[in-house]
Amino acid sequence: MADTVFAPWDDPDQKPLIRFRNVTKRFGDFTAIDDLTLDIFEQEFFALLGPSGCGKTTMMRMLAGFENPTEGRIELAGNDIAGVPPNKRAVNMMFQSYALFPHLSIWDNIAFGLRRESSDKAAISARVEEMLKLTRLEKFAKRKPHQISGGQRQRVALARSLAKAPKLLLLDEPLGALDAKLREATQFELMDIQEKTGTTFVIVTHDQEEAMTVASRVAVMDEGRIMQVATPEQIYEAPQSVYVADFIGDVNIIRGSATAVGPDRYQIAWAEGRDPVHAVSTRPFSDGQECHLAIRPEKVSIHAEHPAADNAVQGKVLDIAYLGNLSTYHVELPTGEIIKAQVANTRRISRRAFTWEDPVWISWTETAGVLLDQ
Numbered sequence: 001m002a003d004t005v006f007a008p009w010d011d012p013d014q015k016p017l018i019r020f021r022n023v024t025k026r027f028g029d030f031t032a033i034d035d036l037t038l039d040i041f042e043q044e045f046f047a048l049l050g051p052s053g054c055g056k057t058t059m060m061r062m063l064a065g066f067e068n069p070t071e072g073r074i075e076l077a078g079n080d081i082a083g084v085p086p087n088k089r090a091v092n093m094m095f096q097s098y099a100l101f102p103h104l105s106i107w108d109n110i111a112f113g114l115r116r117e118s119s120d121k122a123a124i125s126a127r128v129e130e131m132l133k134l135t136r137l138e139k140f141a142k143r144k145p146h147q148i149s150g151g152q153r154q155r156v157a158l159a160r161s162l163a164k165a166p167k168l169l170l171l172d173e174p175l176g177a178l179d180a181k182l183r184e185a186t187q188f189e190l191m192d193i194q195e196k197t198g199t200t201f202v203i204v205t206h207d208q209e210e211a212m213t214v215a216s217r218v219a220v221m222d223e224g225r226i227m228q229v230a231t232p233e234q235i236y237e238a239p240q241s242v243y244v245a246d247f248i249g250d251v252n253i254i255r256g257s258a259t260a261v262g263p264d265r266y267q268i269a270w271a272e273g274r275d276p277v278h279a280v281s282t283r284p285f286s287d288g289q290e291c292h293l294a295i296r297p298e299k300v301s302i303h304a305e306h307p308a309a310d311n312a313v314q315g316k317v318l319d320i321a322y323l324g325n326l327s328t329y330h331v332e333l334p335t336g337e338i339i340k341a342q343v344a345n346t347r348r349i350s351r352r353a354f355t356w357e358d359p360v361w362i363s364w365t366e367t368a369g370v371l372l373d374q
Contacts, residue, residue, distance in 0.1 A: 022037055047214065105141065106156050109156055134162070172204050212248070213232075238370060260285070271333075277311045305361065310366040315333040316358060
């Protein structure tokens with residue numbers, strides 16, 4: 001598969017399926033969406049990620065037609081969709097509650113929207129069978145929603161949403177009601193179905209792991225604004241702000257002031273009487289500028305002796321979080337700051353090298369962290 005097919009956002013010739021242009025949405029005095037501009041492309045699996053109240057559901061409701069922007073315009077396939085009622089848009093929405101009809105069979109639930117638009121029984125039947133097969137529900141077709149599991153109900157809702165072949169499918173926290181194991185399995189099912197149908201999916205979630213797993217691109221939101229839009233890898237490895245670094249996964253933030261010591265190389269004064277730490281950054285910093293060094297715990301190593309490393313700091317083990325495959329050591333520095341170091345548990349726990357209160361050294365390379373100015 002060519003990169004441009006997978007990354008249409010990098011292709012200047014690709015026209016976005018959805019365009020938000022300077023969209024603001026107010027409810028009375030409250031601004032839910034603040035001057036937002038965003039492009040979403042065809043066949044993308046796009047995630048809106050952020051904490052409760054950040055505006056992601058409002059964006060989705062505007063796409064679905066349940067709300068109109070206060071200012072700005074939203075285009076779908078080049079057409080302004082303001083004022084177009086929900087049932088006239090080539091958009092379908094799958095709700096968190098699934099909203100299935102309890103008195104109808106699975107087959108009839110999937111057929112419901114098709115029957116309202118067509119009387120061709122053969123075509124409806126063929127499409128329902130196709131959707132049952134896609135979501136692996138053929139043997140449950142005659143059952144009622146209460147006779148199947150939560151994960152299966154979720155697939156029925158998905159089949160019903162896709163039955164009318166919408167250009168765009170909106171998923172509002174679709175996996176929130178599922179247990180962790182089932183949620184993980186369903187994430188991969190969703191990706192598979194999205195790939196097979198070629199439908200553009202936009203998912204709203206506050207679960208970072210979910211967004212990172214399913215999405216081709218992620219928009220991290222806060223207070224009605226988009227903080228960064230990028231692929232999951234870029235969001236994780238190259239966050240553009242402390243907010244994004246902190247929101248996705250676990251991160252250590254060291255605050256200090258930067259001084260250039262070579263091309264793209266900086267030393268960071270971070271504590272009185274302590275050796276500066278070193279970082280590489282293509283983002284320019286002026287001498288003495290306040291900065292934040294964001295380092296992921298898995299990029300921090302832990303040692304019994306002083307290591308030969310770009311950056312080494314002494315501390316003591318304050319806490320250990322044992323996660324089965326990983327252990328996270330919370331190391332307290334003499335300055336009172338806590339740095340997390342993550343270690344893969346390749347040995348049995350009885351052979352763990354460090355325990356509580358042990359004096360240790362932590363280290364990381366000068367390329368391990370991301371130097372941020374905000």
